[in-house]
Amino acid sequence: MIVEWFTLWIGQKTVGFLVKTIISEEFVKDLLKDYAKDFFKNIFNNAVTAPFKREPLEKAVVMAITEFLELMQQDLDDSELAEDEIKKYEQPLNKFLKHPEVKGILGTAFKDDSQAIDIKALETIWYELNASYPLPDDFNWKRIGKKYLQKVKDIIIGVPELREILDSRNLDKIQNNTTEIAGIIPDFDLERYQETIKETYSNLNLDSLDTSTYDYRDKLKxxxxxxxxxxxxxxxxxxxxxxxxxxxxxxxxxxxxxxxxxxxxxxxxxxxxxxxxxxxxxxxxxxxxxxxxxxxxxxxxxxxxxxxxxxxxxxxxxxxxx
Structure with a gap:
């Protein structure tokens, strides 16, 4: 199911040749074997293996790894390396992305208070795994880390089922914290407040468009x-x-x-x-x-x-x- 979804999802994106080469069906299957143990180990317990939670979290893993690899290729392209030179990184990148610690670090971007991922650790792991394949001198791990965090936020917004899982995990904690800090009424309905924000701001204002042929107003988010x-x-x-x-x-x-x-x-x-x-x-x-x-x-x-x-x-x- 996830593999079929991935084929459709990646077909709608414009990606570099490294993504097309490395993120294959076999890579996806292998990635999902231990997704909970590796990618979300710092966020969830074993409850994420429940059937109703598994699929959106698996999608999140595949999307996040793909986006991170695409950002790495973009930085290699910015280093003005020839395509043949970039192709030499295919196997090192494959090994790097499958490393359990790398997956765990990338997974921390899904934490509620995440402001940055540990790019120093990623850099260290790269050179420990691939000493024979040093990255260009101007390869910018910090820039990749910042852009990756934003990509993860976009993933969370774009996968409603994922938002529900993360919301349900954190609503109680946030409600307690806001009550203590701001003195909010204890029975404040945070979940309803979130829904109001979504209803108020998620739709585009297209009232000026002709809707006699097709009504776009509730379709475009x-x-x-x-x-x-x-x-x-x-x-x-x-x-x-x-x-x-x-x-x-x-x-x-x-x-x-x-x-x-x-x-x-x-x-x-x-x-x-x-x-x-x-x-x-x-x-x-x-x-x-x-x-x-x-x-x-x-x-x-x-x-x-x-x-x-x-x-x-x-x-x-x-x-x-x-």
Missing amino acids: VWDIFIAQNVREIHQIIPRIHELPKEHLRRLRETNELEAEVELEELERYKRVYLEQPKCSVVDIVNEQQTNKYIVILGDPGSGKSTLLKYLALNLGLVHFW
Whole structure:
């Protein structure tokens, strides 16, 4: 059953040749033999082998391993290695991904409080297993670890049965913690609160579309179409410019009233500094909670600010509330 599902799932994805070569049907079957003991050993007890829980957890394992391997290939590609050079890593990667400790480390991304996976341990295991196949000098384990955590969050959101298992495991604990910390009423219905978040934010607002032929309104979910926007960071702003509505700012420019308040050279300097900042995923910025405690997201109408906030609310309600 899982093998058939995997064939359909992987067929819908655009993946590199390493995934197509390594993640075969035999690899999947072998991976699932000890999935509970290895991958989820730091999260669950043997109860995860119950029939109604087994399938969504098996799917999660296969998806997570596949996404991690794809991230590794992307980093090898970024190192500008030729395809023949990358192919030399097929067997080392196969052995690495099957290692019980590697599976256990990747499984920790599914923990409710996971902020990072142990990339140092992964790096050590790689060199212990594959001393003859050193990775490129610019291979970036840290970047892979951060992107993998986000992939796992997407997996959790995209597999409803998996969310139910993880929710049921953590709701009691979270409810007790929030009661102690915030003084919430003891009979606060956290599960109903989660459902309200899902009902409120999961659907896209498509009321403006013609529904006479087909009604999309309840069919498309935020997590089905969401693509993280690229953003640039700015740490210095001109309040009298950046806090003005764009339409009002346009009128001031047209009537030359803006130049009286702000020198054009100053505007150009701020613009130049802004454009020199590297682009990065807005989700990565939001997830850097220790560095970015407070964030203001600016963007033109229609640039996706509301959809981003819905996505973050779903992540908060479905991931961080465990």
